[in-house]
Amino acid sequence: MLNVARSSAVSGIGDPELLAMAADGNADAFDALLSGRLDRLYRMAFSITRSEADARDATQTACVQAWRELPRLRDRSRLDPWLSQILINSCRMLLRGRRRGSVRELSMDDPDRPLPGQGPFVAAASDQFGEADAIRAAFERLDPSTRTLLALHYVEGQPLAEIARSMGQPVGTIKWRLSNARRALEHALKAEQR
């Protein structure tokens, strides 16, 4: 089981061996592989989706897909970037599916909105004017690709070259799109303040 000590059958085994066992259909080995990675994957999903339920769905979907596809992974030294790529795709597809349904845009008067300083984000003593809440609400107005780009850059701290590689675009294009994404966030922030 995940998030608990490794079962005796796989305890003390290194990642390369676990990966080989998991690719051979050993679910305990896959559990063990994920146990040290699940929090990171969940936090990444949360930073893109900004919803605990969506982050959970995206993480679970990505992990199940990884399990299904694992035997076909050719370069096993790239497990972590491969998992991240699957998770990012999972988040984007989930958000796009959500956009097909209702798009809920939070306003500053929304009674369900967490109060400043509440919620699962870093609390900042200097955030006396609800700036962080407004930015988060503005972020939720953005399309899935823009959100993903901003989250990978500002939250995950991924360098532009790495984002460019995972998104299959030139560094120059990513720079330009990041600049646009930031501008879109500013526009959304203004809309949020109206």
Next chain:
Amino acid sequence: MNEHSVLTDDAIRRALTPSASVRAPMDLGASIRAAIDTTRQQRPSVASRLLAPAARPVRILALAALVALLAIVGLLLAIGRQHPTPLNLALDAPMFRGGPDRTNVVLGPGPSGRPTILWDQAVGGPINNNMPAIVGGVVYVADGSGGVSVFRAADGNPGWSEMLTSSVNASPAVADGLVIVAEADGTIVALDQATGTNRWTAHTAGPVRSSPAIADGVVYLGDMNGFLYAFDLATGSERWRPFLAGSDITRSPAVAGGLVYVGAGGGLLSAVDVGTGAQAWQASLGPGEIPTPSVRDGLVMAASGADDPAAQHAVFAVDAKTGEKLGSWPSPSGQDLYVGAFDKGLVLVESQDDNVYALNVSADGRTLTERWHFETGGPVGSSTAIAAGVAYIAGGDRTVYAVKEATGDLLWMVEVTGQPGAIAVVGDRVYLATDLGRVIAIGNTP
């Protein structure tokens, strides 16, 4: 928020970073375990291959004979018809936009009456704007998770599948028993068409979004470092030293008449000799990127200004031999344009302003005028196709439209799951893939 405050990097980072207390829910691991306990892994086993090794030679011979017979029948039909003669007479769609010239004008004839979705299969990742390859009754797709999958065209039954190590943002190309796939990280792989087994691997210097074009045993594609490559199809070795196009190559090259045509950033359109890699000419079409061009009848059709909001967006007709700019047509809305299917005297142009424009193209290429336009419910970024007098449009509203090539009158429309990519018409069916990771066949129910 304080109206005088400034949106700084630090403010964004602070606002969006989850607190340290954000961790995976305690029961998430158990949920995943329960899910994987009921999920079968996809193994590249012999049993899952579309073609059993023992039956492969017979099957390949039968397929080859059938394809040859159908090609001859198609050729005779094409010669007899009054409609402008299509360039691509093959009954397959082996690569992005039908063939190396990227005209995507095919025999079809495509569906008739009121077609519906015949089958709809899921793959592991999104497929954005790209096209499945269809060869010998098999559909080949590469998706954003790095998966390469095959399906039987008749009924969508899955065959072999392989997982690559990088995402794929380009269409696969199939020729001479190989499936060529360009991974985003610049790894080019050749998989055995029948089994998915890796035959060779090559590398580019930069990331790749360019769909391979295959012509006369050579694979052509570009990378984001601005290099155009020619790999030997059989071995993967480089045919010539990579050609430096001057800026990022984010789209796909076209091949026709002994030249490779490739668009790059900075509005550069280059023509390169297929045998030597030497530059024949280079034209500047203004700022922005040049999406995939389309070549026929001595004309290269290319759009300018892609991905650059400040650029002037236009379609140019360029002399294929000299690079001289002949005629042009500006975007009526100022939005991005992309050249799509290119028939004799008519080119389809997709636009971010939700429309597809059909332009009359004079024989000398000096006059481009609008014949009709068809509005969809959203930006159109995927390539159109033409077959037997019908234009097929991947609408920006998750809908595939068929309209009369001559007038733009709607014939039928089918809603699909996700944003459709470039359209392939093979026989009496339409095949496409979507950004929600679906591979779909549209046709008439028997």
